[in-house]
Amino acid sequence: MAAVQPVVTHGTGHSTTEERDRPWQVVVWNDPVTLMSYVVVVFRRLFGYDLETATQLMLKVHVEGRAVVATEPRERAEVSVAQLHAHGLQATLARD
Amino acid sequence: MAEIRREGDLTLFQLEPKERQVLLEIVDRIEPMLGSSHWVSPRAYGDDELEREFRRLAGEDLERSREADLATLREGLAGPLPVRLGDPEVWGWVRALNFLRLALAEQLGISEDGWEERYSPRQHRRPPLATLHLLSWLQEELIDSLA
Numbered sequence: 001m002a003a004v005q006p007v008v009t010h011g012t013g014h015s016t017t018e019e020r021d022r023p024w025q026v027v028v029w030n031d032p033v034t035l036m037s038y039v040v041v042v043f044r045r046l047f048g049y050d051l052e053t054a055t056q057l058m059l060k061v062h063v064e065g066r067a068v069v070a071t072e073p074r075e076r077a078e079v080s081v082a083q084l085h086a087h088g089l090q091a092t093l094a095r096d
Numbered sequence: 097m098a099e100i101r102r103e104g105d106l107t108l109f110q111l112e113p114k115e116r117q118v119l120l121e122i123v124d125r126i127e128p129m130l131g132s133s134h135w136v137s138p139r140a141y142g143d144d145e146l147e148r149e150f151r152r153l154a155g156e157d158l159e160r161s162r163e164a165d166l167a168t169l170r171e172g173l174a175g176p177l178p179v180r181l182g183d184p185e186v187w188g189w190v191r192a193l194n195f196l197r198l199a200l201a202e203q204l205g206i207s208e209d210g211w212e213e214r215y216s217p218r219q220h221r222r223p224p225l226a227t228l229h230l231l232s233w234l235q236e237e238l239i240d241s242l243a
Binding site: 029030031032033034035037038041045062078081082085086087088090091092093 | 135136137138139140141142150153154157158161162187190191194195197198201206207208209210211228232235236239240242243
């Protein structure tokens with residue numbers, strides 16, 4: 001059975017166009033059990049990063065506790081966070 | 097002895113029926129912990145109102161996705177041996193294994209890096225830590241098979 005990927009079609013809240021277009025950061029947080037190799041393959045799969053970029057971001061999460069993995073319009077950023085959650089990674093949104 | 101190898105487009109997981117039974121029992125034991133795990137269902141927003149709205153839009157899909165991944169894992173384990181997985185199924189397995197590892201670790205009170213050093217070699221060899229290590233091994237081998 002193929003896994004269902006979460007779909008967020010609309011950004012949360014009722015905001016103006018200007019507010020909606022403002023970039024948001026997709027932040028991934030460290031946890032002590034998720035394998036480093038897993039984080040790398042998930043970053044590559046979801047964001048299309050090459051191995052070196054994905055590895056650098058994973059190490060930033062591991063060493064600094066968090067890393068901004070993408071900066072996107074809010075609706076797109078919510079989709080990214082939902083996809084990261086669907087892979088079991090700790091991800092939040094923050095205003096850029 | 098369980099072994100994972102690549103054969104063309106497929107990942108083959110060779111294991112004994114007894115080993116398969118152990119893995120299925122592990123899934124059965126840990127799955128009920130998923131619902132109460134903060135790591136399995138993390139917040140997207142610090143703000144409560146935004147978080148409620150995010151949950152309203154994405155919460156059900158995320159739950160369905162997680163259930164589908166666990167079903168993929170169970171179906172694979174219950175099927176003919178060796179288990180033959182295409183890449184979409186491998187992804188289902190690695191995601192399901194990650195959720196199981198997160199929930200088990202949270203249940204064990206693991207909260208920060210370096211937790212391994214808190215336990216003796218003997219504790220690492222026995223359940224529940226040995227269970228966590230077994231799931232880690234399986235997830236790591238499957239990730240390698242995707243590369």
